[in-house]
């Protein structure tokens with residue numbers, strides 16, 4: 001298909017109204033609508049969801065939207081469809097990343113600095129990409145954060161009653177060159193996806209100190225996993241901070257992420273972990289996911305769990321210019337370990353426990369009640385945007401390392417010596433038949449009231465519930481967010497079903513055990529957690545329900 005230049009378009013074009021019928025199952029999950037790519041590619045599927053979204057937010061006449069994605073298969077096609085529909089629905093302007101590329105945190109930043117009415121991000125995050133893999137579409141509101149449940153519920157309701165959508169019959173818009181083009185009455189503004197984001201990072205962190213660190217011989221590897229952070233990391237880490245060329249690897253975004261899962265954890269970024277545990281390890285390593293909001297942190301010989309990373313970043317944030325005056329509070333998702341709670345307690349600041357999903361942090365951040373947030377699912381971020389931000393976490397670590405001039409392992413040891421260590425692990429059982437996974441959770445729900453006082457694998461239950469959240473800012477409630485079982489020795493088991501899977505159900509079992517300041521902090525987590533793992537099995541009958549001997553993935 002040939003792309004036209006701006007002068008080829010007449011200013012008004014005929015809007016085509018296409019009759020359609022509702023498609024079942026267009027219900028956004030933890031992070032937008034996520035389905036197999038081929039599902040999204042069915043005629044009318046993307047169009048139905050896009051029109052429902054526009055309708056549910058009160059129309060987009062005269063509005064400005066930010067649009068981009070992580071470059072996965074179908075990103076380029078979907079962007080053209082959405083732009084035509086936005087124009088047909090009367091949008092004033094769409095700000096789109098060059099080549100259709102925007103990382104999730106960069107999109108969040110753009111929505112904020114351009115005072116846009118919202119944004120659409122095309123990504124299935126850390127899920128694999130390709131025609132036979134996954135695709136996704138997320139909507140973020142004017143604060144730059146994921147739409148709250150009230151909005152996603154309204155979109156879903158609209159998908160069930162939709163009768164028509166509006167589009168234009170126009171050729172594709174060229175997204176390869178920067179600048180403005182007209183699409184009907186709408187302006188398409190193609191921007192550099194990296195520039196504004198890099199400028200923001202430069203304002204938050206002490207780039208001079210980090211440059212000095214690299215100049216002193218500090219070595220690093222950043223793995224972009226063939227996903228969206230490649231261009232961002234090259235520009236910031238290699239060009240602006242002076243890390244050696246080649247520090248950023250797998251830096252060119254691929255539609256299929258090189259055939260792997262762009263998920264920065266010890267399973268899918270095994271090469272990086274192996275490097276860091278071997279004799280040739282650099283001082284520091286990190287990786288990011290498909291759309292650039294997740295991160296993994298490693299030092300020489302050590303993997304830092306996301307829960308510990310949140311605690312360390314919160315305890316040391318004042319070493320970076322943006323947080324020099326201190327942080328107002330910390331929030332973590334419920335299954336995230338309670339390591340950060342001890343930091344909040346020591347700092348005398350607010351601590352919030354929210355349901356899984358970044359969207360629950362939005363109100364707390366907007367209200368200034370918290371500055372730093374994090375989740376066990378490899379997300380950390382702050383009030384600089386309204387999404388988790390992989391590169392932000394890496395740069396805050398670098399800023400801390402540049403000031404403290406200690407190794408990652410030494411920083412962790414010092415942290416545990418001061419606060420104690422929350423040994424932590426997550427066991428995932430993937431693609432379990434939905435009815436069996438639901439049966440496991442339903443059985444536990446039925447048992448909750450009687451659990452306190454009972455013993456499992458040598459641990460006695462102190463309290464148990466199905467987590468419910470009351471948002472202290474807008475008063476909304478979210479119930480049935482996961483089974484929490486607290487034991488008398490301070491250990492905890494959490495069980496919940498994933499909200500991001502595209503096949504059957506994924507059971508997540510989160511295991512935590514606290515070792516105080518006077519206890520050993522150098523045990524292997526699976527060893528330290530053995531009694532908690534045994535208690536979880538005895539309590540939830542995981543083997544019987546899933547038919548599996550062991551988890552598919554342990555992180």
Ligand code: G6P
Pocket residue numbers: 030031125333356357358359375377379497498499500501508
């Ligand atoms: C996405 C969201 C995160 C959330 C995670 C949980 O990545 O952006 O905020 O923590 O999903 O996924 P799960 O599969 O456990 O529901």
Ligand code: ZN
Pocket residue numbers: 104124125126289290291292293294
């Ligand atoms: Zn992501």
